[in-house]
Amino acid sequence: MNETRLEKLRRQLDGVNQALLTMLSERAEIALEIGAEKERQGVPKFDPVREQLMLKDLVAQNKGPFDDDTIRHLFKQIFQASLKIQQEDHGKHLLVSRKRQERNTVVALGDVEIGGVKPVMIAGPCSVESYEQVREVAAHLKASGITVMRGGAFKPRTSPYDFQGLGIEGLRILKEVADEFGLKTISEIVDPAHIELACEYIDVIQIGARNMQNFELLKAAGDVRKPILLKRGLAATIDEFLHAAEYIVSRGNTQVMLIERGIRTYEKATRNTLDISAVPILKQESHLPVLVDVTHSTGRKDILAPCAKAALAAGADGVMVEVHPNPATALSDAAQQLDFSEFTIFYDDVLRSGLMK
Numbered sequence: 001m002n003e004t005r006l007e008k009l010r011r012q013l014d015g016v017n018q019a020l021l022t023m024l025s026e027r028a029e030i031a032l033e034i035g036a037e038k039e040r041q042g043v044p045k046f047d048p049v050r051e052q053l054m055l056k057d058l059v060a061q062n063k064g065p066f067d068d069d070t071i072r073h074l075f076k077q078i079f080q081a082s083l084k085i086q087q088e089d090h091g092k093h094l095l096v097s098r099k100r101q102e103r104n105t106v107v108a109l110g111d112v113e114i115g116g117v118k119p120v121m122i123a124g125p126c127s128v129e130s131y132e133q134v135r136e137v138a139a140h141l142k143a144s145g146i147t148v149m150r151g152g153a154f155k156p157r158t159s160p161y162d163f164q165g166l167g168i169e170g171l172r173i174l175k176e177v178a179d180e181f182g183l184k185t186i187s188e189i190v191d192p193a194h195i196e197l198a199c200e201y202i203d204v205i206q207i208g209a210r211n212m213q214n215f216e217l218l219k220a221a222g223d224v225r226k227p228i229l230l231k232r233g234l235a236a237t238i239d240e241f242l243h244a245a246e247y248i249v250s251r252g253n254t255q256v257m258l259i260e261r262g263i264r265t266y267e268k269a270t271r272n273t274l275d276i277s278a279v280p281i282l283k284q285e286s287h288l289p290v291l292v293d294v295t296h297s298t299g300r301k302d303i304l305a306p307c308a309k310a311a312l313a314a315g316a317d318g319v320m321v322e323v324h325p326n327p328a329t330a331l332s333d334a335a336q337q338l339d340f341s342e343f344t345i346f347y348d349d350v351l352r353s354g355l356m357k
């Protein structure tokens with residue numbers, strides 16, 4: 001049977017397609033190697049200057065029939081595809097990545113499971129101020145059905161003249177009260193030397209936003225076998241956040257929870273900008289539980305409930321909120337902590353949404 005002209009041309013085109021595919025695959029392999037090298041050097045994968053130079057060269061050599069804009073567009077697509085596999089290839093190697101572990105990590109605190117089927121509400125004062133203060137909060141939380149209490153004993157503050165926390169004495173108070181009420185506790189540790197000691201007093205060690213990239217602290221947290229609550233840094237990207245978690249998990253401590261606490265933007269209406277999109281992205285990218293600190297992200301009592309509901313609707317495994325018996329007299333964050341009746345209204349509102357089931 002005679003081949004028609006159209007068939008012949010199409011056969012030629014098929015041959016070119018084959019050659020293009022081979023070359024594209026070869027190009028992608030090289031891009032992957034470049035990506036791995038950049039990873040080793042710690043330089044960003046995206047390089048707009050390099051892309052511009054390549055486009056300039058290609059356009060200079062373009063003899064048509066495609067016009068320059070089309071050539072730019074086609075090659076930009078190739079660069080983007082290469083960048084994507086460079087990033088995916090890297091993500092594949094992270095222990096915290098979903099690509100490494102499909103199943104959710106569940107952190108068990110006694111009967112409470114974080115990252116399991118039911119979201120958790122964590123509440124408590126910004127700072128541990130006294131035995132009486134913590135006891136009052138614990139009694140109210142217990143009566144409200146809350147089982148995990150937060151309370152800061154080491155307080156990294158912007159000003160060195162602000163209350164710095166009660167230190168180890170604060171951890172002792174937390175333990176004594178938690179034991180009395182059967183609560184689990186979370187408290188921030190700022191010094192690697194305190195990590196082991198803290199394990200005797202608290203159930204979850206928090207690494208605060210300002211210390212998210214304190215690598216010695218992350219390593220010390222990775223060396224113990226206690227759940228860690230890692231806060232997102234004030235200006236940390238999601239990628240940096242996940243790498244910080246990787247520091248802990250890579251040393252064998254797999255019980256890590258991530259907490260979005262707002263990032264620094266130009267917006268002044270809230271203390272920080274609650275990056276709600278970080279919740280589904282983190283859930284997608286990582287198997288670790290994801291929580292949202294509504295108090296520190298917003299710094300505003302009037303929008304805590306809608307933000308908590310938004311967090312849960314976005315897939316958060318829990319919400320953290322600050323509660324104080326008398327916020328006006330609090331030694332830290334006086335303006336943003338809820339008093340007991342405000343907490344009850346807030347928690348009822350969130351419960352009524354049905355998002356905590």
Ligand SMILES: O=C(O)C(=O)C[C@]1(C(=O)O)C=C[C@@H](O)C=C1
Nearest residue numbers: 031034045046047050079082083
């Ligand atoms: O040349 C590089 O630095 C690469 O990473 C390769 C490459 C490309 O595919 O050409 C990919 C992504 C960068 O944005 C720039 C270029």
